[in-house]
Amino acid sequence: MDLLALTDFVTVARHGGFGRASRASGRPKATLSRRVAELETSLGLRLFERGARMLKLTEEGRALHERAGALLTELDETATAIASGGSKPQGRLRISAPLLFTQMAMGKLAAGFALKYPKVRLEVTTEDRPVDMVEEGYDLVIRVNPDPDESLVGRAFLRDELIIASAPGLVNTAGEVVPAVVRGNPGPTRSWTMTTSVGSSSLKFDPVLTLSSMTMVRDAVLMGVGAACLPLSLASQDLETGRLFRWGNVEGSETVLWALYPSRRLLSAKVSAFLDYLKQAFPSGTAEELAAYMEK
Incomplete structure (x- = not known):
């Protein structure tokens, strides 16, 4: 297989068209079109559906792009590492992370990482949705309780749980409906299953305020x-200072934060460096450790 033709195919697929790929890569549009056509002929497959105003990957083209994109990235990073004299973290590092984690810790993490590795250009995007790492060009994603994905591997680095709390003045009277602040639509079930040292119980609530x-x-x-x-x-921190009072835990609410990356034989130096930096920031991976990190 022609490696240059494969590279041109990945470039066109990544940018969604010959024109955009030409402008991004500096290669002539006609050359890109010819190389992709030659690749299709050699494989005996149609990799793109060509419409009058759009270019869309076929099922076979999508499969080839996912595998070839990861392999070419690995090859490029390996060559860069060898050329630079070793596994020195450098280059662009794109990370997707959930909203709450970015609000709580990502700014401080990113700044500290940038100071330690000045040759890495870190870009962090806030996304609660499950992004497609290959299609969207991410090197690493941070997710809460992610679904199993055979194309990704990763490490759990933080564990948290949900509690029910209020300001000290609000009293939890047995059998009464509690005024509640909720995130998003609470749905038809207006109760929490709360566990305490004496057991579990159902706590009914009225969503008087909904926030995002x-x-x-x-x-x-x-x-x-x-x-x-x-x-x-x-x-x-608010529990420690007495600004909040803890009523109990939400049953079955453990959350685990994972750092995920494509399943490759060789892990890039910049991703390895960020994973190590996460481990240094949260060596125990507890909720209290994350809270303390925020206060540093």
Whole structure:
């Protein structure tokens, strides 16, 4: 297989068209078109569906792009590492992370990493949705309780849980409906299963305030609007100072943060460096450790 033709195919697939690929790579549009056509002929497969105004990968083209893109990236990074005299972290590092984690810790993490590895150009995007790492060009993603994915490997680096808490003035009276601050649509089930040292119970609530982020929920709870489910890491400092009172834990609410990356035989130096930096920042991986990191 012609490696240059394969590279041109990946470039066209990544940019979604011959024109955009030509402008991004500096290679003539006609050359890219010819190379892709030659690759299709050699494979006996149609890799793109060509419309009047659009270019779309076929099923076979999508499969080839996913595998070839990862392999070519690995080859390029290996060549770069050899040329630079070893596995020195350098180049662009794109990371996708969930909203709450970015609000709590990612700014400090990114700044510290940038100072330690000045040759790495770190880019962090906030995404709660499951991104496609290959299609969207990410080197690493951070996700909460991710579904199994055979194309990705990763490491768990933080564990958290949800608690039910309120400002000290709000009383939990047995059998009464509790005013609550919720994130997003609470759905038809207006109750939490709460566990304490004496067992578990159902706590009915009335969503008097609906907000779009956990930090907003915590701020509203501190004002005494109602009770809420909050990550222990987010509430930990307020629990210690007495600004929040912990009613109990939400049953079965453990959350695990994973750092995920494509399953490759060789892991790039920049990704390895960031994984090591996460481990140094959170050696125990507890919710209290994340809370303490925020206060440093």
